[in-house]
Structure formats: C-alpha cells, structure tokens
Amino acid sequence: MMNGQGRVHPGTAAPAEERRCSWLNIWVFLIFALAIKAAFLTICLVVLLWHSSEQPRALQQQFSEWKCDSAVPQGTDRGWMCCPEGWRRFQRSCYFLSLDQMNWAESEQSCTGMGSQLVVINSxxxxxxxxxxxxxxxxxxxxxxxxFEVKEGQWQWVDKTLYNVTAAFWRKGEPNNGLDENCTVIHNLEKTLNNWIDIPSHNKHHRICEAAAVIV
Incomplete structure (x- = not known):
C-alpha cells in the first residue's frame, strides 16, 4: 500500500513490474550460466584432444571435426576414443581409405601430411x-x-615394425618379384584374407592411411 508521497509501506507487496524484473534477471542469469558451461566443456574437449599423448599433434592439426565413442575399458581415467570425421576406427587405430589414386611415394607423403602413415598390419x-x-x-x-621391398627378398614396414613372413597375407604365388614390383597393395577382388600383391611403385592406386586413435 502506498502513502500519499508514493512510497511503499513495509510489509506491502512489491509492484508487478518489479516482480517481473526479478524473474527476468533470474532467467538471464541461468541462460548466461548455461552458455558459460557449454563453452567450458568445449574448451576442455579441445584441450584434451590437443594434449593427448596417444596421438601426434600433426593429425589433430589437420582436422576440426571428430567422431568419438566410448570404447576404453572401464577403470581408466579416460573414456572416449576419437577419429577424424570420415575415418574408420578399429581397436586403437583410425583408418582412412582414399578415393583418389597416387603412386606409392605420393601415397606415403599424403598419409604423412595428414599426421598418419600408410597402414601397418599387425594381426x-x-x-x-x-x-x-x-x-x-x-x-x-x-x-x-x-x-615395401628394401632389396631383393627383404620386406619392411614404413614404421620399421619387424616384418614377419608367417603373419603376412600374400595371395598365392606372391610376392613373385616381378620387374620393379617392390611395393604392396591389398587387392579387393580376392575372396580370402590372402590378398596382398607386390606391384611396381609407379603404379597409381588408392591407399589406406593409419593413425592412433585419440583417447580423451
């Protein structure tokens, strides 16, 4: 209730305009707080991706869009595995299957330029x-x-992983050590797992790049 001078006596209700302003202030504060929280979570994810020790930064610098899924065993301090958008994940690695074709040296350089390498098959x-x-x-x-073949009959992986002939997947009759056939492709038309073929390095083919998945 107001007195003759337009003041509100103690104990009387505040005008409706003041109550509306109070609720408006609360909503503005809540929206602002949610925006800050979302920004904080985004920054945390970026920082975790950047500082992850499982993956060279070169891969992270090349891609802005990532796909993550929960695949790390329970009990670890990190819970997500991430690959660049468009790559395919298996266990702790990400794989890129190219649409374009290059010779072997260009293929190796292309993978390296993305912070990865031509795939090394271990199992x-x-x-x-x-x-x-x-x-x-x-x-x-x-x-x-x-x-690739370092010299006649001596094969080597690009990351220096030891080549084990008993764990190789050559097509029957391969490697046949044909003229200048010193690089390897996976041949899609084979119906068995033994689908590796040795070919000349100047031939243009697709490529598979591999990089360690980012764990956050």
Missing part, C-alpha cells in the same frame, strides 16, 4: 577388418599399404 584381426572395409561402397580395386 589377423586387423587384416580381416581392412578386407571388409575395402569391399564397401564405393568399390575400389587396389589399396597401397605400408609394406
């Missing part, structure tokens, strides 16, 4: 995964991998 499970991936649309015939 039957990885070979099975890649053999399924290359058969998916769009269909492509041959894919360079990171195995």
């Amino acid at each position: 039957k499970a990885e070979q099975e995964f890649l053999s399924k991936q290359i058969k998916q649309y769009p269909q492509r015939e041959n894919f360079y991998i990171g195995l």
Whole structure:
C-alpha cells in the first residue's frame, strides 16, 4: 500500500513490474550460466584432444571435426576414443581409405601430411577388418599399404615394425618379384584374407592411411 508521497509501506507487496524484473534477471542469469558451461566443456574437449599423448599433434592439426565413442575399458581415467570425421576406427587405430589414386611415394607423403602413415598390419584381426572395409561402397580395386621391398627378398614396414613372413597375407604365388614390383597393395577382388600383391611403385592406386586413435 502506498502513502500519499508514493512510497511503499513495509510489509506491502512489491509492484508487478518489479516482480517481473526479478524473474527476468533470474532467467538471464541461468541462460548466461548455461552458455558459460557449454563453452567450458568445449574448451576442455579441445584441450584434451590437443594434449593427448596417444596421438601426434600433426593429425589433430589437420582436422576440426571428430567422431568419438566410448570404447576404453572401464577403470581408466579416460573414456572416449576419437577419429577424424570420415575415418574408420578399429581397436586403437583410425583408418582412412582414399578415393583418389597416387603412386606409392605420393601415397606415403599424403598419409604423412595428414599426421598418419600408410597402414601397418599387425594381426589377423586387423587384416580381416581392412578386407571388409575395402569391399564397401564405393568399390575400389587396389589399396597401397605400408609394406615395401628394401632389396631383393627383404620386406619392411614404413614404421620399421619387424616384418614377419608367417603373419603376412600374400595371395598365392606372391610376392613373385616381378620387374620393379617392390611395393604392396591389398587387392579387393580376392575372396580370402590372402590378398596382398607386390606391384611396381609407379603404379597409381588408392591407399589406406593409419593413425592412433585419440583417447580423451
């Protein structure tokens, strides 16, 4: 209730305009707080990706869009594995299957330029995964991998991983050591896991790049 001078006596209700302003201030504060929280979470994710020790920064600098999924065993201090958008993840690695074709040296440089390398196949499970991936649309015939011949009969992976002939997946009769056939492709038309072929390095084919998944 107001007195003759327009003041509100103690104990009387505040005008409706003041109550509306109070609620408006609360909503503005809540929206502002939510915006700050969202920005903070975004910054945290970027920082975690940047500082992750499992992946060279070169890969992270090349891509702004990432796909993450919860795949790390329970009990670890990090819970997400991330690959660049468009790459395919298997276990702790990310794989890029190119649409364009290059010779072997250009393929190696292209992978390196993305912070990755031509794929190094370490297990039957990885070979099975890649053999399924290359058969998916769009269909492509041959894919360079990171195995090359240093000298006659001596094969080596690009990351210096020890080449184990008993864990190789050559097509029957390969490597046949044909003229200048010193690089390796996975051949898509094979129906078995044994689909590696040695070919000349100047031939242009697709490629598979591999990089460690980012764990955050």
